[in-house]
Amino acid sequence: MRLAELSERSGVSTATIKYYLREGLLPPGHRVTATTAEYDAGHLRRLRLVRALIQVGGVPVATAREVLGHVDDESLGRTVRLGAALWALPHAPEPDEDDPAVVAARAEVDRLLESLGWETARELAPLSPVHRSLVVAVATLRRLGYLWDAELMAPYGELMHQVARRQLDFMETHASPTEQVELAVASAVLFEPVLRALHRLAQEEESARRYGIE
Amino acid sequence: MRLAELSERSGVSTATIKYYLREGLLPPGHRVTATTAEYDAGHLRRLRLVRALIQVGGVPVATAREVLGHVDDESLGRTVRLGAALWALPHAPEPDEDDPAVVAARAEVDRLLESLGWETARELAPLSPVHRSLVVAVATLRRLGYLWDAELMAPYGELMHQVARRQLDFMETHASPTEQVELAVASAVLFEPVLRALHRLAQEEESARRYGIE
Known part of the structure; x- marks a missing residue:
């Protein structure tokens, strides 16, 4: 054309x-x-x-x-090509390692990855902006007095792992490797708003079921 | 003090x-x-x-x-009090209802809620900025040629429902109703970055498991 x-x-x-x-x-x-x-x-x-x-x-x-x-x-490698967009998206800045909330958050994230058996995520941790974002998010919660720890986060980690598995399964139904990588990159950007909206809608639904709508 | x-x-x-x-x-x-x-x-x-x-x-x-x-x-009612922060957060603007992608997205979201049995979310749909955000996100995908439909989204909706149930269970372990509502409002703001980081980390882990790290 x-x-x-x-x-x-x-x-x-x-x-x-x-x-x-x-x-x-x-x-x-x-x-x-x-x-x-x-x-x-x-x-x-x-x-x-x-x-x-x-x-x-x-x-x-x-x-x-x-x-x-x-x-x-x-x-x-395919992991790097697939992860290209994920790593290029805006991430949390380097946290202050002298901050006790950051130290505690990093320890809890380490324990979380260990309990989930996410070995490669642990290996990539020093390099990964995604890992850093999680440490920063947990540190923010802890600084405000919400003491999130590995035990509390593990079930959510398992659920997110199911989401990720399903996304890769879907990607693999596409014909060519180039199309697969393109789809993975696009979904890193486009799928997050869908997932966030589904999460909020589920909160609305579950809350209305438990406590009614007045 | x-x-x-x-x-x-x-x-x-x-x-x-x-x-x-x-x-x-x-x-x-x-x-x-x-x-x-x-x-x-x-x-x-x-x-x-x-x-x-x-x-x-x-x-x-x-x-x-x-x-x-x-x-x-x-x-x-408790649902309204719990949802206060969720509805007050920034949401997508009103979509253009003449846009065929919006019409198709709205139809798919309707089918999705029906298949999930999210009755109250369907009832609240005309009022809910959360519902609108989902329609806008799906319309964006469709406009770019990613034809997301109800069947594709349903399993993610189920997983997000599990997340929401777990969050409300945790909230209910807190003593007073005021504390519960405060926790729900705080988590609407603070928990999303944790969930997003867990999702991205899970993608990293699953992709490395399947395709290795080079």
Whole structure:
């Protein structure tokens, strides 16, 4: 398809598509003549992913380019390619390690990962911004006097593990490895709002069931 | 305890406590003399909740006052008091009902609630900003070409229901109804970052288990 059709089918203006092409977020089309190029289904999919990252996820253009670079780098392991977006999303800043709430939170998160048997998450901990975000969130709770510990968190960890397993199972139903990685990256950005809304709706439902609606 | 001790034990400056008192976010202390007042454990707990809402949840002062008004209003049903913070948090704006993606998303969310048997959530749907957020999130996915439907979402809804049940069970272990409501409001704000981090960490763990770390 030509640029005009790509624009029509993706709902993205030709000016924006040209901008993404210049910024290297979208691979160039296949040259037909000096002034026209052909685009294919891969371009359409990639455009969808770029919009998910930038417009929905609020990821800066430079970060999106970095994420897509990892997605396309077939020399990288699949875990790294899948995790590219997860690690590139905004995360909590480095916590203050002198803060007793941070020290206690880190110890509880360590105990949690041990009790869940999440061995690789423990291995990746020193590098992972995701691990850091959990430490910061638990430290915030503890600082306010809500003493969340490993025992309290473990059942939620198990439930989130079921969510993650189901997401990867779904991803694996997709044909090509490129499509799988693209889907994983998009869902890192797009699925969180769905999960949060489902959680809030479940709270509403369960609370109304137990205590009625007046 | 006096104001100085309340400040020390809560980690909130006396200036900020006085501001919260003036704004009606914290009930006045018990007058001892014309210039001094006594504060109790209830004040300490309330201060913790105010900080959770304002500093962690980013809730504006006027909204926090509204939420706390609901929390304290014993004439309201428990579901409304518990849900006060949930409804006051920032939510998606009204979707464009002429957008075919919104129409399709709303139909899928209706089918989802029916298949889950979430009757009260269905009843509250026209009023609920939580329901609206789910429609908007699903519409965004569909607009990008990810055709999420009721069947795909149902298992995640079941898992989130388990999370919500566990949260209410925990809340019910607390002594007084006021403490229970305060805990529910605080957790609406504070627990979401923990759940999100656990979800991301579970994705990291499951992906590393399946595809290894290179």
